[in-house]
Amino acid sequence: MSQAEEKTALRQSMAWLHTWGGLWACWVLFVVFLTGTFGVFDDAITRWMKPQLPQASETRGMDDGVDRPQAVRLGQAYLSEHVPRSHFWGIGLPNDNDAAVRLFWEDQNEQFHNIRIDATSGEPIKATDERESEGGHHFVHMHFEFHAGTAGIWFVGFFTMAMLVGLVSGVITHKRIFKDFFTFRPGKAQRSWLDAHNAVSVLSLPFQLMIAYTGLATFYMLYMPAGIAVHYPSDDAYFANLLTQPEPREETGIDAPVTALDALLLSSEQQLQRPVSFVSVEHPGDSSASVVTFGRFIEKTGEYRLLGDGAGQVFFDGVSGAQLDLQAPGELRGGAAQDVQSVMRNLHFAAFGGHAARWLYFICGLAGAAMMATGAILFMVKRRQRALNEFGARTPQVYRVIEVLNIASISGLSLACIAFFWGNRLIPLGIADRPEWEVAAFFVVWLLTFVHAAWRPATRAWVEQLLATALLCLTLPLLNWLVVGDQFIRYLQRGDGERAGVELVAIALGLLCLWTARRVWQKSQQPATAKARRNSPRTASVEVAS
Structure with a gap:
């Protein structure tokens, strides 16, 4: 086999790994990225969800008015x-x-x-x-452990490793990846989705590699416990020795x-x-x-x-x-290795650079979520045009399951996230375990989106869930005004940028969902329109005349 053939064979094997490995991991990773993106501003979200908290103060010294x-x-x-x-x-x-x-x-x-x-x-x-309220900490816990404790951390860690594999195999597969980054062909179905996937992937590739690797390094003690367990009676004893x-x-x-x-x-x-x-x-x-x-x-x-x-x-x-x-x-303390781990932890949690770094992480996190979403949708667009019958007679049913998972994991999760904010304002005050009820509302809404996606035709499920998300996002300030008596205009007047930012971002994401729903619906009507034109009497007469 020649060197060129070996490269082609490697690229083909990486393409298979990237396609199927990325597909099974992308649903979980979309959840990780979207909730982690919101978790960047967990304090601001918590402040919005707890109106009783004071406005963020610039006082940082010893004399902060607290006894x-x-x-x-x-x-x-x-x-x-x-x-x-x-x-x-x-x-x-x-x-x-x-x-x-x-x-x-x-x-x-x-x-x-x-x-x-x-x-x-x-x-x-x-x-x-x-x-x-659980506040913005809900998104942080969803991001790294799905509210499942140690088992959840292992679960997320496994898919984070899969993400690193997907990133490396993606770079190998797309030999013209940087050239493709500057190419976007709208209205070309599969080609357009691939261009979008390439663009957001290359744009945020350094961030994705950094955030995945540093996320694993943050929990090194949990992922590699054998050495500590052999030499120390407990984790506390290990850290006491390491940090003197x-x-x-x-x-x-x-x-x-x-x-x-x-x-x-x-x-x-x-x-x-x-x-x-x-x-x-x-x-x-x-x-x-x-x-x-x-x-x-x-x-x-x-x-x-x-x-x-x-x-x-x-x-x-x-x-x-x-x-x-x-x-x-x-x-x-702890030597060079602990210093490196500290740097990685601070990199992962954006514990530097103030608001500028957090907004950069927010934008890159959304790009990462878009990378997962476009990859999952690209798979279905390709298979809809050219099925490969990987699963024999069951291939259509498997594709249907994949499509349902796509819808509920992408638009359904988005709907559950904004429903969490609505739950904060609608769940009565004073009930026992109220923060747990908010989290339960998030999971119930998310589960219902799976049922809805399985019940409705794919296009209608996409459009309906996106429209529901847009409606809840755009009317969030109205709900807040009716329940609490505040909304982003009054927040801005008081200089409360954190609470105002929560509602303004919700409005922006609502508009994005509304535009996306409109595009999905228009795209779904194009084949029907083209077919109607072909079957119209005028078209038929032209074809006969020719």
């Missing part, structure tokens, strides 16, 4: 009264996103609990008083009260020179108790350090209050 010692005293008093002995306490101090004190604990049965208390009175905040931090302590069973946390907070802030955002207590009520105070991350305008500023943390003995260790802001 943190009082807040941590109230948090410790509540936890000491209700759960004096537990595996873990956590006290989240008031910040721009939440004016309340957030309390977390893990009881003796290893059940996790949380509550919010007023930062002034220490009284629990009733669910009827505020709009509880105090070793985790075993419970002794000897009762001992937790020292005053407000004094530790003041000491930490003095040394870190920044506000403390979170206080963690391991084994409260036991003589082995230990305390860690975490500084607040401060994003400095004009700084774009990928290695990160690092918020800093201080370690204390939880009973005596003696300081055990100090990791100053910006101090790097």
Whole structure:
């Protein structure tokens, strides 16, 4: 076999791998990319979904108007009264996103609990008083674990590896990929979809490679646990050794009260020179108790350090209050390998560059989602024109299943995402587990789109789901005005760019869905129009005359 024949054979094998491997992975990866794109602005979405939160403040220094010692005293008093002995306490101090004190604990049965208390009175905040919501964190959890915990992380990791394979095989398959990037032929059916797929793929190829690889590197400990399990008794022990931090302590069973946390907070802030955002207590009520105070991350305008500023943390003995260790802001521990992992983590989470970097990630994320969508649609366009009978007599049924999955995974997911926002405004206040009801509404709507796609003809399913998505997006400000009394114009007048941005992006995506639905419908009518012209009396007479 000649060298040219070998190259052709390699390209053909890569084309098969890219086509079929990409098809089975693209549905999951579309979900990962679209929800991850929205998750870039999870704080802004959370602020929109919780109208009770204050407008984002530019105050970043020590004097931010929060009485943190009082807040941590109230948090410790509540936890000491209700759960004096537990595996873990956590006290989240008031910040721009939440004016309340957030309390977390893990009881003796290893059940996790949380509550919010007023930062002034220490009284629990009733669910009827505020709009509880998962907020933008829902999209973050969908992005990396589909709300399925460790199993979900493994699931997403598998398809992320498939994505890397798809990217490499795609580059090998398209030998003229960069030339094709500058070529777009509209109205050419399969050719147009291929041009669109090539364009968005090449445009965002560096971003796709970076985001996939760094996503895997972020969870290296979970994906490659064998080395850690062999050499360390626990993950905490591994990180303590790697980062030269105090070793985790075993419970002794000897009762001992937790020292005053407000004094530790003041000491930490003095040394870190920044506000403390979170206080963690391991084994409260036991003589082995230990305390860690975490500084607040401060994003400095004009700084774009990928290695990160690092918020800093201080370690204390939880009973005596003696300081055990100090990791100053910006101090790097763990060696070169940990530094590299830190860079990759910051790259993946856009933890640098401020709003400019986040908008860049948002645009590239949408391009990545478009790459998945156009690839899935291209497969069906090609098979509709030239079926290969890969599955014998069952090939039409398999193609139908693929088309249903295309519709529900692309337009159906988009509809479920905007339905999540509507659920936030329509689900009554004060019901138990309200954030879980919002997430449930998202999954119910998404499941119904699969049923709808299977029930309706393909073109009508596409158009109807896109129109429903456009309707919900375009009327979201109206819903917000009717329920809360606010909308993007009033947000802009108050200078609340985050909440206004959520509604303006929803309107833009609604217009995009409306335009897409119109194009799909027009395209579906072209064959019928051409057939009608061929069968018209005038055309027939011309053909006879000729």
